[in-house]
Amino acid sequence: MAGVRIAVLGETAAGEPRVAATPETVKKFAGLGATLAVEAGAGAGAAIADADYAAAGATIGDRASVLKDADILLGVQGPDPASLAGAKPGAWLVAGLNPFGERARVDAYAAAGIEALAMEFMPRITRAQSMDILSSQSNLAGYKAVVDAASIYGRAFPMMMTAAGTVSAARAFIMGVGVAGLQAIATARRLGAQVSATDVRSATKEQIQSLGAKPIFVENVSGIEGEGSGGYATEMSEEYKKAQADLVSSHLAKQDIVITTALIPGRPAPRLISDAQIATMRPGSVIVDLAVEQGGNVEGAVAGEIVEKHGVKIVGFRNVPGRLASDASALFARNLYNFLSAFWDKEKGGPVLPDEDEITQAIRLTKDGKVVNQRLLG
Template sequence: MKVAVLAEAAGETRVSAIPETVKKFAALGASVAVERGAGLAATISDADFEAAGATTGTRPEVLDGADLIFSVTGPEPASLAGAKEGALLVGALDPLRRRDVIEAYASAGIEALALEWMPRITRAQSMDILSSQSNLSGYKAVVDAAAAFGRAFPMMMTAAGTVHPAKLFVMGVGVAGLQAIATGRRLGAQVSATDVRSATREQIQSLGAKPIFVEGVQGIEGEGQGGYAGETSAEYQKAQAELVSGHIAKQDIVITTALIPGRPAPRLISDAQLATMKPGSVIVDLAAEAGGNVEGCVAGETVQLHGVKIIGAVQLARTLPADASALFSRNIANFVAAFWDKDAGRLALPDDDEIVSAVRLTKNGKIVNARLTG
């Protein structure tokens, strides 16, 4: 089989393969062709890919005869002209917001596989691009907050007096939130965290942070569907708002991470709550692209309200392109390896496999994913 690795559109710094994974595909018996310049933003030269065994060329050249097409973000359908019918497109395709693009893939006979819809099950963990990229986003959110904050994070005992530690509050304890907690602790902040899922209390404590939970009103027991939190009752939302209002006024840094798939991000911090925070405080809203957890947040911008800096974080993994590319490309390589038929020397995707049915969007000229057809 031939693998084509595409260069990304302007603004995307990641690449869907690295020399390490090129070698893995070669070991499976596949050939790899990389579009020229695909890895430059991630500090991978064409010569690096060639040294690993890949060929490099123009997009038409790499697409010619390709059975597998890798891309970090879904390419425009017109840019895939020349791809053979039945080729598999693998990447983060944003199906719900780009339905017209998915339909165009189907019309072109391309089988699209959206890895961001990877099910949250044990055997799929090594293929989960959302987790790998969110991990980096959680780290970078704290680093960006530290850069925007006008004080130091750790306690410092000096001859001139004591510098008190910054207080950091993480709202939403998924992959990004857990990494934000760990990073804040490493930098020396006093860290607290909250989530609507009661099962996260132990995770927060295990990282040395203080759990802040609504008591006496039931939230969500265990994990939400797919590892995400779901909707809570009006009673719980009221109790949580009151709890947050009392806690947030004492915080220096807040990281918000709450998302509900397919819906606008839940509002966690209101303008009235912002007004209670200390001037110079910083909020990083990781849900900015989905409407934001913070009232007044603007995706891709830093705004200041009531003396509080609100960073509308967008695709923070892109700001760490080398590591983000390495993790993303390994996720793809693990997916391919899991379904590689060694005897046939090709990728075999059983219709009845729960991973395949979750990520497959199109087949035989039609949209086949239940999340798009239901």
């Protein structure tokens, strides 16, 4: 892959303003000896002008010219395979590819001879932390969820003592304490809310306390650990689910703001809040469902909409990281650069992925015209 050529694709998915490279990462790739071409307008949604890419050393062109002779294609979301016509066989596609939700698209990449590398399959190991798009984007989503809730909520977050009387602090409850949940806790605390949080993984209790929030956990019930491979949550026992539902129901009725973040890779999002539970909350409360695009944690949540049930607003914004497009793009682009540069072979002038490497085996979906990833074949 001598003199590797990297193409930065414009996003065609509806409502996707992010971009997979920034002038910063273009310069870094050029410093490694790569040649870069950016599709015209690719950075517009993230407030990056074509001239900024050109100043960083990239050429600007239409999709066909950018794809021509490119060895590596960078994207945020997986492009329509038909839009990659003209890409050379064996080219790498490095992006968030939603392999479980878009399996037919993965098959099409294989048929086209594209080597598809799914960045969301990055293993949760120490050396891959800087490459983890799920963590970088979830961090921003957790922050933005609280900011969105504060904007929609009709009251103040912090306690305020005024000559006219005292305004009580809002009560915020975070359900799911992964990267997004931890950032949501921290943000709600900064805004002055009284914050509590829960998770199926008992190990998160100390993390919740370390951020100054109150942990809400079921005790002495089997199936409490909930720790799956790679640090993700797993399905819980029926006994635990019932105890959790009872505990959450009593707690939800006292909350003003609820942020739900629970996801299980490859499966629909678990249902955390029922319509009956929503009915116990006081009118004017706000629930933000960060899992709405995977089926939703909240009954009645609608992707892309704010709906009201029992006087409670249920927020289901799509692509929450994309609502902070400039920062989300900067972090996403660094994730991609960190990944490719970690495997860069100076003699060959580009990255080389050893077949036996743990990262390669985790993220490689297709190669030599076949789907090769065990998570898709199993």
